Amino acid sequence: MTFSSIIRKNFYYNFNKFISFYFVNSLIIAMLFMYGSLIYNPSILDSVGKTTLYETVNMALLGIVLFSVVFITYTNISFLKNRGKEFGMYLTLGMTTKDLTKIIFVENLGIMSASLVTGVFTGALFGRLFYLGLNRFLINTKVVYELNYKSFLLSIGVFVLIFIGNLIFNIIYIKRISIIDSIKASKKKEIGNTHVILGAIALVILVISMYCLPKTLLKEIFKDQSYMIGVFVALIMICPYIVIGSLMGVVKSLLRRFPKTYNSNLLVLSNLSHRFLSYKNILYMLSILTAGAMFFVGYSYSMFKSSEEFVRRDNPYDLMFIETEKYNVTEKEDIEEVISDSGGKIEKYSVLEYVEIPLFREDRDQYIYRTGSQMILSETNYNEHMGTNIDISSKGALYVTTYEEKMEFQHPTSILTSIDESRMDEFQEVALKNNFIISEDQINEFKDDNIALVINGENIKEEKGVPFVNERSTMEYSLGNALVLDDEDYEFLKSSRKEEYIKRFIYLM
Structure with missing residues (x-):
């Protein structure tokens, strides 16, 4: 019997197993x-790629890749274990582990090649249907379905890496397996024992960790x-495995309190307990994957449903622009004339002056340099703009944000200072080398x-949720937070800055 005939007979004999493995791989690729x-759609990149939503998209990509790795790897392990008798027979007949490795490699390579072809084809076909549904779901927006080489590289690249990892695992598994182990592999269910108390403790820890x-x-x-973030994440990942393994034990313990019901269903309970423990690995994997899918779907849906509210909340002004000594220099009368000619009317016109100045925050006897500059406002200008009457003490500040940040932040000691313009490039190089950690001596050297x-x-x-400006956050600048200072402190810092750093917000409603 030749090597090719063995491969062919294996394919016919294990057709159901091969086809299942093939469908799983095709699904992941699609x-x-x-x-x-x-x-990688150009219309998506033009909008999402330039905003903070890009982080959400990348997080979803990470979730899909992790799902692919776990799903295919677990399928590959089950595929090997279910062929234990076959491998044991080959070893008994005189095959070496090298021969078995060669068989596994040829079979997996064939499955991978077929999965790549059908997976990409299916992904392209259903991708078009997905875009049709997406465009019906979106309002006043149309996303054009386009095929690009990056889509091919993503699906093929991730799948090839998973294939290589599984191939290495298969080689190690085959080399370490013995005839007896291979024959018994398909019979090993890793049943173990159920521990009710341990399961109860794990359930309590899981609830506490999630809270x-x-x-x-x-x-x-x-x-x-x-x-502690890592500790709680690890506990949330581990505890469900213990809870699942102990679940039927808890049910049986509760039913023992009702002897008649327990005795009449003893056979059913024993069978369920055996099955539950036998397949607890599968139940655990499905639970984790389902939870991950629910998280990403829920997170994306929440972002979509709340986007309108976020836009309205973070943009309290109908029109806002920044006026500097060089750009957008306008007069109120000119703006009124332009808007009037367009059929509009200005109900409120407001101007708010601010200064941009470097900010250093203390961190363990050193300072973190925030790239860019901090927006500072005077208490008088802020009060006139917001209609408030706050009083800032000397060398004190009020940190205001337009967004309702839920995370608590303990403000450290901060230094506001003007960097020598002639040495700004040199300062940036020093800051970059030290990962933007600056000592007080270095600050004094350059200021x-x-x-x-x-x-x-x-x-x-x-103060959070203060509508003093339309919030904007891009790679080039960030609007949405400011430090309100005492008038004297503000004028002191303003006097050190060039005119190009003294700017004005123009608000129209």
Whole structure:
């Protein structure tokens, strides 16, 4: 019997197993291809690619890749174990592990090639249907379905990496397997024992971890112990496995309190308990994957449904632009004339002056340099603009944000100072080399003489959800937060800055 005939007979004999493995791989490739066509679509990149939503898209991509790795790897392991008798027979007849490895490689290569072809074709076909549904769902927006090479590279590249990883695992598995182990492999269910008390403890820990994780992320608890995030995530991943394994034990313990019901269903309960423990790995994997899918779908849907509210909340002004000494220099009368000619009417016209100045935040006897500059406002200008009557103490500040940030942030001691313009490039190089960690001596070396305002963290108050500006966040600039200072402190810092850093918001409603 030749090697090719063995491969052919294996294919016919294990057709049902091969076809299942093939469908799983094709499904994963089709899913990756459809997502790749969306994430690399030019019309999507032109909008999403330039906003903070891009982080959400990347997180979803990570979730899909992890799902693909786990799903295919688990399928591959089950595929090997279910062929234990076959491998044991080959080893008994004199085959070497090298021969078995060669058989596995040829079979997997054939499945991979067929899966790639049909997966890409199916992804392209259903991708078009997906875009038809998406365009019916979107309002006043049309996303054109386009095929691009990046979609092919994503689906093929991820799948090839998974294939190589599984191939390495298969080689190690075949080399370590013995005749007896291979024959018994398909019979091993890893049943183990059920531990009711351990399961109850795991359930309590799981509930506590799920409650504490969001609070830790928002720094409501464990503010200085960021490692607790990893601890809670690990517990949430591990505890369900113990809970699933103990679930039927808990049910049986409860039913024992009702002897008549328990005795009449003893055979059914024993069978269910055996099956539950036998397939607890599959149940656990499906639970984790389902939870991941629910998270990403729910997160995306929440973003979509709340986007209108976010836009309305973060843009309280109908029109806003920034006026500098060079750009957008206008007069109120000219603006009124342009809007009037367009059939509009200005109900409110407001001007708010601000200054951009470098900010350094203290961090363990060093300072973090925030790239760009911090927007600062004077208390008088802020009060006139917002119709408030706040009073900022000397060397104090009010940190205002347009967005309702839920995460608690303890403001550290901050230094506002003007960097010597002639040495700004040199300062940027030093900051970049040190990952934007600057010592106080380096600040003093580069700052303008006698121009520095030190604000103790205890003197920085905070207000969230203040509609003082239309919020914007891009790679080039960020609007949405500002420090309101005492008038004298504001004028002191303003005097150190060139005219190009003194700007004005023009608001129209």
